[in-house]
Amino acid sequence: MAISCYCSLWTGSRRVITLWIAVRTGGRVAIQGIILDVDGTVILASKVLDGASETLDILRNRGYKLVFCTQQNQDSDRKLSDRLNAAGLQIYEQEIVSAGTVAVDYLAQNHRGSQVYVVGADSIRDRLSLAGLKVLADRNGETAEVVLVATDPDVNLTRLSVAAEAVRRGADFYVTSLDRGEPMADRIIPGPGSLALAIAYTAGRRPVVLGKPSPAMVAAVRDRLQLPSSSIAVVGDQPAQDVRLGRFLGATTVLVMSGVTTPEALERTSSSYRPDVILPGIKDVPAWLDLNKQKQPS
Known part of the structure; x- marks a missing residue:
């Protein structure tokens, strides 16, 4: 089963591009764990994106298991956690899987x-x-x-x-x-x-x-979450990295348009990199999860 709707996004030239959003729900169990990209998803240019901190609080309060999957390779996971906390995001060391x-x-x-x-x-x-x-x-x-x-x-x-x-x-x-x-x-x-x-x-x-979307990274996030693939969602801003990671996991893929991917680039994206869901940003994830939960098979 698929629920379809349309989302209009402004480009830099003030032209509106309409994107199709498909929420595939047939045969899936409820989402229990969420793999989140960092740069372009919860922060951008070292600044916390709108609604990111509040969204993480909502997801944790609702009982979702979170993993933050990043290509960062200079800092240890502890130092990265400290840096993100200093920026205003409560992200724990044990939640981070870095390249x-x-x-x-x-x-x-x-x-x-x-x-x-x-x-x-x-x-x-x-x-x-x-x-x-x-x-x-x-x-x-x-x-x-x-x-x-x-x-x-x-x-x-x-x-x-x-x-x-x-x-x-x-x-x-x-x-x-x-x-x-x-x-x-x-x-x-x-x-x-x-x-x-x-x-x-x-x-x-x-x-x-060895980073996203390699088998080594897939194994690392799978080991960290310890959940069936069908109950995992991957949220990120890059089709070639985040969507492919989700594909290899067998998870639901959610592309947020808050990072490097433009509507024009998305239109040119290979069908194998197309996400299951397209959202404007991280703050829209809780509403999508509510919709997904309502449409689960009884």
Whole structure:
């Protein structure tokens, strides 16, 4: 069964684009857990989005299990929680599943004791060392058995060249996400995806993605929620990351138009990335959940 309605959104040119919203309810059990993206969903440019804090309170008070799934890889989950709390969002460390933590855990489980070269910030190097990996410096990075690419505010040509040579020699090649850019305080720097692309193009090999929507991230959020896929909703602002994550989980997918996706871009989105539900923003999620609950099969 599908409930259909239409939603009109203003574009920058003041033109109205009408989007079809389909709430698929047939055969689904009630939503019990919600996976929420962070950037573009609850915050944008370090500012809390309208209604985000109140919405999280509503969802918790109604008993929904929440997980915040983010491509962030510099801060530990504890530091990210502290930063979000300082911004005005009550998000607990145990509710966060970040690409950085998934990457560290994955390498610790599959490459413990290996020599790894990191294109990334000092913080993720430190976390890898604590997890039992031998992090190499630039001078001997070409001999690495594993290369990991993450956000790197201090990246330079030497670091990219060393990583490319290690990959060319056969090192296992990973990237925390395919994000093209990372917003900093005063500028946007190339994201892990852009850095990995330069290395891949030079070395002639593609990286394995460990962030959204990879199997490693799917396993991490599934383990955290401990719920059937049919009772999970994934809410985010990017079809290629958040909607695909939901598809791989077998969950209901909800796209919010508060982040990077424009109505025009959504119209061009591949059918395999189309969400089940489109909402203006996070504050509209409780009303959608009410509608979804009313339409559950008796």
